[in-house]
Amino acid sequence: MxxxxxxxxxxxxxxMLCDPMCSTPKQSQQTCCxxxxxxxxxxxxxxxxxxxDIKYGILILNRPITQNYGFMNNLWNRASIRMTVDGGTRQWDKYISAFPKEMQNTMKDPDLISGDFDSITDEILEKYKKKGCKVIHTPDQDRTDFTKALIELNVHRKQIGVELSHIIAIAQTSGRFDQIIANVQTLFLVKEELLLDANTNVFIISDDSIxxxxxxxxxxxxxxxxxxxxxxxxxxxxxxxxxxxxxxxxxxxxxxxxxxxxxxxxxxxxxxxxxxxxxxxxxxxxxxxxxxxxxxxxx
The missing domain is CATH 2.60.120.320 (Thiamin pyrophosphokinase, thiamin-binding domain)
Structure with a gap:
């Protein structure tokens, strides 16, 4: 409504579309937009x-994960780069731990974990370090963990030589209103500050919406x-x-x-x-x- x-x-x-009314070269030069x-x-x-063969990245932010297992299993495992962000690592661990062991074993480990680490326990961080996940500390307080994670994901993308069509952030639009607005701000910063390749788009999935x-x-x-x-x-x-x-x-x-x-x-x-x-x-x-x-x- x-x-x-x-x-x-x-x-x-x-x-790039031109005005279909432009019928001559001279007219096109004058009126084509x-x-x-x-x-x-x-x-x-x-x-x-x-x-x-479209390639994409996925990252988990620090909110509960509510999507169904089949969807998350396919989306996560088929990604070219998998990343959890600060407390998102704890959310991811909690989500997969709720399933039977045989289902847990089908989930790949994160490639990257980043953040200022104010929302994650040392125990969880050490658990994923032992799994071989790359851990990146991003203490800069002038940017959100989401924004910093996209920057680090882009660095990793260049290092492994992969082009990403899109990046999907799992991030509920619930809880603190300021954090919801900050996530929207990140969508703008991606384009305004060229944080990613110009052809890479960012989507936020929350509960049952995108x-x-x-x-x-x-x-x-x-x-x-x-x-x-x-x-x-x-x-x-x-x-x-x-x-x-x-x-x-x-x-x-x-x-x-x-x-x-x-x-x-x-x-x-x-x-x-x-x-x-x-x-x-x-x-x-x-x-x-x-x-x-x-x-x-x-x-």
Whole structure:
């Protein structure tokens, strides 16, 4: 639903699009404008339908892990780089320890563990050191553990010579509100400070939802059938940092038509789908897109 702020792959940059009205070389030089267009297909995450040998990284932040075992087993083990972040190591250890031994043994160990280590016990840290995990101390207090982890993951990526299509952070949007906002800030820093390769996108998975940053331009988001047909499906477009002066969508129950999104004005939360296989978004400024993924939930 579109509201006044109270109620509320993956990412392939396809091409540079020119105004289709430009019919002559001379006219094209005068009126042609470039528009970035991305295609997003999250089934590569949710259903592990990796194509063209796509490689990705995964990291666990310091929040309880609530996704079902089958989903996490495939997502974790098929990653090119696996990482736990500070107290996320404790959360990961708790999560896999809850399963029978034979299931625990199918999970690979983290490649990297990073953080300032204020949220992890010496016992857990030593346990994973003995397993051969690389431990990186990142004491800098000017950045969050999430941001520092992405920097270290990128260093490791270069060292082993792998290109990553995307990085998935398992991080619940619950608990401390300031930490939730800090995670959103990290999504912006990835692009603003070029923390990763320009073609690497970052996704946050929380409970049964996924969120990522839509940069200015045109976006085509393919909606999994389980999502768009679910009776409690939801999605949202939230402006963060700047007013998004112009947003136009298709495929939503409550579409936007060249509308402004801003806090204090209109914010598109608790929206849902019209049944179409894809949603299109044309935005003048960055937005956070979120939607439900019921197939990854335990319940």
């Amino acid at each position: 579109t509201s006044n702020g109270t109620n509320g792959t993956i990412g392939e940059m396809v091409k 470039t528009v970035k267009c991305w295609k997003w297909d999250v089934t590569q995450i949710t259903m592990n339908k990796l194509i063209h 969120s990522w940053l839509l940069l200015p331009g045109d976006h085509v988001i393919y909606i999994p059938e389980e999502t768009r047909l679910h009776k409690r499906a939801w999605c949202s477009l939230v402006p963060v940092g700047d007013t998004c002066q112009h947003v136009t969508t298709t495929g939503l129950k409550w579409n936007l038509d060249n509308q402004q999104l801003r806090f204090g004005g209109i914010v598109s939360t608790s929206n849902t789908f019209d049944g179409s296989e894809k949603v299109t978004v044309k935005c003048s400024h960055s937005l956070i897109w979120s939607m439900r993924l019921p197939m990854i939930s335990i319940l």
